[in-house]
Amino acid sequence: MFLFTIGVYSQVYNMEVEAKLHINQDNEHITIKGIAINKTKGNKNLSYKLSVFKTDQNNNKSKNQQSGSFDISxxxxxxxxxLSINFDKKSKLIILLLVYDSDKILIGKDRVVLHDEKQNSLEVRKDIADKINEFSVKVSEQSINNEVEAKIQIDQQNDFTSIKGTAFNKTEITKSLIYKLVVFNKEEDANTIEDEKHERFILLANQKVDLYSITFNLNKADKKICVLLIYDLDHNIIGQDRIVFNDDSNDRLEKKKKREQQLRQAQENSKDVSVAVKDGLELNGIVVEDTKTKPGRDFYKLFYALYSQNNINGNKVVTIKEILALGRNTKIEVIVGDDEVFSFFVRPSTEYLTKMNDYAIVRVYKHFKRQEKESKTIKRY
Structure with missing residues (x-):
């Protein structure tokens, strides 16, 4: 019953108020800062407890604790x-931050363990590599990248290659997440990890952020595997991307696809019925301005900047059109292709235009996603 109760309450931690630890280690000195983040629209009266448990190499234990009450908007x-304490690498440190509501119910929690032999053992590293490999194989069977999309961006200059992990929150909910960016040499195995980085981060609604960059020397004969994983607070993988450099199997697969495509084209050309061929190029990510006033042009600039930043890259032209409305007022219409997805009356306020821009981006993004989903649906008549 005790374990079941813990399991139930752990599911509601950090939902309304998030507890977060920031740790800075400098040689044998460590600074610990506890932070609370109010995710709701109401003010709260809360209390906290920050505890540090230390076990040295002789198994001597000590405890340092601070607590207090606070108001948060x-x-x-x-x-x-x-907290600032002396710390050596032979000691184990457990840091625990707890946040309670006015009824002394635990609502926020964060915990960090430093220099724990069990957590740093080869078996644990091997288990991580096995999980990465398992999810790489089964990614198509799971709902990965639906709510939070993980993406690896590549920048190659001469023999040096830089990879940058990014995360894009597709929902309208702020999320607390963990990412892991790993570079393997030749194979995805615990013994071939060349570089890795993992960290907690906050991702706002409809926000895209850069996570971490890794640079390495890449020769034509070297095979490297880069994996980006994004976890929720329950350590479930919700976002993933994987890139393989200098993989012969990819070349063979590409050649096979080309042969199959040539075969299909030959079969289609041999049919008695003529096959229509699409002409021209498909242009993605085009935003057109049709405004009449300075606030209208300001909104267009805000929209285009956020549209590019979130890498929406829609396959239809988005038009920002300003039309005359009642009296001397004007109205902005956001049009995707031939469909109007959002409109509002213009006001010369930067704060107002920024807020309308956030709404417009969400509507445009959802419109493209809905069209993409409908294009994959088999219509029956």
Whole structure:
């Protein structure tokens, strides 16, 4: 019953108020700061407890603890307490931050373990590599990248290659997540990890962020595998991307696809019925301006900047059109192809235009996603 109760309450931690630890280690000195983030629209009166449990190489144990009450406004991040302690690599450190509501119910929690032999063992690293390989194989069977999309961007200059992990929140909910960016040499195995980085981060609604960059020397004969994984707080993988450099199997697969395509074209050309061929090029990510006033042009600039930043890259032209409305007022219409997806009356306020821009981006993104889903649906008549 005790374990079941813990399991139930762990599912609601950090939903309304998130507890977060920031740790900075400098040689044998470590600074710990506890932070609370109010994700709701209401003010809250809360309390916290920051505890540090230390076990040295002689198994001597010590405890340092701070606690207090605080008020936090809506959508605010608040520093709670800071601890500075001496710390050597032979000691194990458990850091625990707990946040309670006014009824002393635990609502926020964060925990970090430093220099734990079990966590740093080869078996654990091998288990991580096995999970990466398992999810790489089964990615098509799971709902990966539906809510949060993981993407690896590549920049090659001479023999040096830089990869950058990015995360894009497709939902309208702020999320607390963990990412892991790993570079393997030749094979996805714990013993072939060349570089890795993992860290917690906050991802706002409809936001795209850069996570971490890794640069390595890549020769034509070297095979490297780069994997980006994004986890939720329950350590479930919700986003994934994987890139393989200098993989012979990819070349063979590409040649096979070309042969199959040539065969299909030959079969279609041999039919008695003529086959229509599409002419021209398909242009993606085009945003057109048709405005009349300075606020209209300002909105277009805001929209285009956010459209490019989120890498929406739609396959239809998006038009920002300003038309005359009642009196001297004007109205902005956001049109995707021939469909109007959002409209509003213009006001010369940067804050107002920015808010309308956020709404417009969400509507445009959902419109493209809905069209993409409908194009994959088999219609029956």
């Amino acid at each position: 809506s959508d605010q991040q608040k520093d709670l307490s800071t």
